[in-house]
Amino acid sequence: MKRFCLLLFILCGILGFTASGPAWGARLKDIATFKGMRSNPLIGYGLVVGLNGTGDGSNTEFTIRSIVNMLERMGIHVDSERVNQVKLKNIAAVMVTANLPPFARVGNRIDVVVSSIGDAKSLQGGTLLITPLKGIDQQVYALAQGPIVTGGFAVSGAAGGGVQKNHPTVGVLTKGAVVEREVSVHLDGKQELLLTLFNPDFTTAEKVRETINQWAGEEIARSVDSGTIRIAIPEPARGRVASWISSLERLEVVPDTVAKVILNEKTGTIVMGENVRISTVAVAHGNLSIQIKEKLNVSQPPPLSPSPPRQAQPMALPPGGGTGPVIVPGGSTVITPDSEVSAKEDNQPMVVLQAGVSLGEVVRALNAIGATSRDLISILQSIKAAGALQADLEIL
Secondary structure (H helix, E strand, O other): OHHHHHHHHHHHHHHHHHHHOOOOOEEHHHHEEEOOOOOEEEEEEEEEEOOOOOOOOOOOHHHHHHHHHHHHHOOOOOOHHHHHHOOOOOEEEEEEEEEEOOOOOOOOEEEEEEEEOOOOOOOOOOEEEEEEEEOOOOOEEEEEEEEOEOOOEEEEOOOOOEEEEOOOOEEEEEEEEEEOOOOOOOOOOOOEEEEEEOOOOHHHHHHHHHHHHHHHOOOOEEEOOOOEEEEEOOHHHOOOHHHHHHHHHOOEEOOOOOOEEEEEOOOOEEEEOOOOEEOOEEEOOOOEEEEEEEEEEEEOOOOOOOOOOEEOOOEEOOOOOOEEOOEEOOOOOEEEEEEEEEEEEOOOOOEEEOOOOOHHHHHHHHHHOOOOHHHHHHHHHHHHHOOOEEOEEEEO
């Protein structure tokens, strides 16, 4: 815990140093994207063959129907009475997913992910049969086929025990699909572009607008809202929009962020942004620790002592004496508990945090009262409840 607090203090010192020094901006391509230039998800249903007895079970009806339909299209007829006799141990039904990147052309290859949807145990060593990949418009955009790489394995014994590494029911086909249809995006001749920020913010949008206009030397950009900037393409650049966008993406902008404190109570992690400020507040934090020690002492009788006392069976006594129990004296081993209770409360001084202090000053002041990372979580929650923390407090 001390090591964690030391690392946190060093990190905050670095943040405080960088905040006082020159600000380095992020590239425009790292904080925003152009509307219409994105990837499109594809999905398809296929069959994996060639498995070593790790395919779907006989109760997977949709896999049986898929095999029968495939054989019918290949000219092999299967009687309806014998459909239930089809064995699936070497075949598995899978869902195939991929992302069609922007500006992908016919003949380009893309990566494919194959996932089992039945009760197959492993796809290791299998081959995906030709599978059409469709978009949301139900049009086929790519065809996938090829051997699967799972990156894991699963083995089991006859008694039911086994070993598994990673997820053998999910595989990857690197460049396993061929693009058959393009998503048309034409750049040359465009008159304007829409730039959308990954994290919408009015201040960041205004900074982007100012940077673009300063770079172009004219008013070509204007903020539409907190996440959109409309950019007019100058007349000379409309015949070379791709190279003009490349120059635009390299512009650096310092994005503005909301003051936020992230607390993870499970791990004791605290992350604070550089814009975190607090109002004047006094903080005192003390710990009350109670320690209970329980010891069990064993008391034994002297050596060669008679057996422990016990109640004997009733026996007849001389006339006039009546009947009754006979008690046999003796010693026994006894366990006696011994408890020791101690309580200790730390006497921590009260620290005054002045209004408008920076991130580094807040952490140094809290560390001065000996607060650990978990103590800092409670202190920051209390400061926020008092209305003195000018930041968004988010607890994971």
